[in-house]
Amino acid sequence: MKIIGTGSAIPKKIVTNDMLSEFLDTSDAWIYPRTGIKYRHVISDEKLEDLAAEAAVKALENAGMKAEDLDFIICSNVVNEYVTPSLSCIIQGAIGATCPCLDINCACAGFMYALDIAEAHYKAGSVKNVLIVCAEEPTRMTSWKDRNVCVLFGDGAGAAVLTEGDNIKGIKLSAASATDKLYQIRTLEPTPYITKEEQNISLQMRGQDVFKFAVKASTGDIRYLLDKLGMKPDEIGHYLLHQANVRIINSIKEFLEQPDEKFPTNVETHGNSSSASCPILLDECNRKGILKRGETIALSAFGAGFISGAVIMEW
Secondary structure, three states: OEEEEEEEEOOOOEEEHHHHOOOOOOOHHHHHHHHOOOEEEOOOOOOHHHHHHHHHHHHHHHHOOOHHHOOEEEEEOOOOOOOOOOHHHHHHHHHOOOOOEEEEOOHHHHHHHHHHHHHHHHHOOOOOOEEEEEEEOHHHOOOOOOOOOHHHEOOEEEEEEEEOOOOEEEEEEEEOOOOOOEEEEOOOOOOOOOOOOOOOEEEEEOHHHHHHHHHHHHHHHHHHHHHHHOOOHHHOOEEEEOOOOHHHHHHHHHHHOOOHHHOOOOHHHHOEOHHHHHHHHHHHHHHOOOOOOOOEEEEEEEEOOOEEEEEEEEO
16 A cells, blocks of 8 residues: 555643643653653543544545545544544544544554554555544543653644555554553452452553663664564664654664764654654654655654554655
8 A cells, every 4th residue: 555645733822841840740841852752742631532533534535535535434542531542433424434433442553553454454445535533632541640641742643644655665563561661450340240440540651671672672673674574774864753852852863873963853842642643743744844755764652561563655
C-alpha cells in the first residue's frame, strides 16, 4: 500500500512546564533538559472522538478521497471514555463511512501495527482504501501528582489514508514481555463474586528500563529491516521516531550514525502522545514539505508491553 493523505488534530489547551510548576515540585529547568519538552496539548473541553474524526477528515481531504470510498478503518487507542462501542465505530459514524472498522491497543507502537494490518488485508485482496486513525489522551491515564510521569504526555490524534501500491518495503514488529515496567490498572464494575479488593492504579513507569528498551528495540527493528532490504542507514531520507523523549531520540540517532536533519521532531511542543505521536509527526512533515515523493523513510515506535515496530516505505 501507499500513504496518500495525512491529518492531525490536537487540543486547544496548552500546558507549559511553568504551568506544571504551579502545582508540582518541578520546573522548566528540570523538565526540559531531561525530556526536551517545553509544552504539551491537553484535552480540556474537547472529546477524544472529535479530535479523531477531525484528523480523519483532514487526512481524507489531503488524499482527495471521500469517506464512502473507504474499505476499512483501523483505530489505535489505549484508553478513552467508551468501553463500548469501539472508537473506530464512533469515528466511522462521525465521518460518514460505512466500511468495517477495528480498534487495536498496541500502546505507542499502534501506528506500526495498524500499517501491518492494513498491508495484510490489502495483500489478501480484501481492501483497496484504508483509513488509520491513532487517537490518544494519555494525560487521562497519569497521576497529576507524579512529576516523573505526568510531565511527559500530551493528547492528540493523527491519521493516514492508504491505497493501492507497493510503497511499503518492510515491516518489523517485536514484543518482549515486560508488563511490570510500564502499566496502568483500572477497576471494573463489581460483582457479588469478586472477593479481592481492587483499586485503580495510574500509569506507572520505570524510566530507565523504558529508556534502555526503547533505544535497543528501535535501533534493532530498523537495522533488521535495513539488512533484510539490503540497505544502509544513509539511504533513508528521514527517520520519523516515536516522540517519547529527546534523549531517546538522540541515542537512536547516535546508534544509527545519521545527521540531525534526518530526524524531524515535535516532542518539544507535543510531548509523548502515545500511538498518535508518529502520525502527527508524519502529518506535520507532509504539510511542511519536509518529505519528498519518492524518498525512502523509516518510522519506528515502542511502548508498553514491551512492544515495538518499524516500517520502511517509499514516500
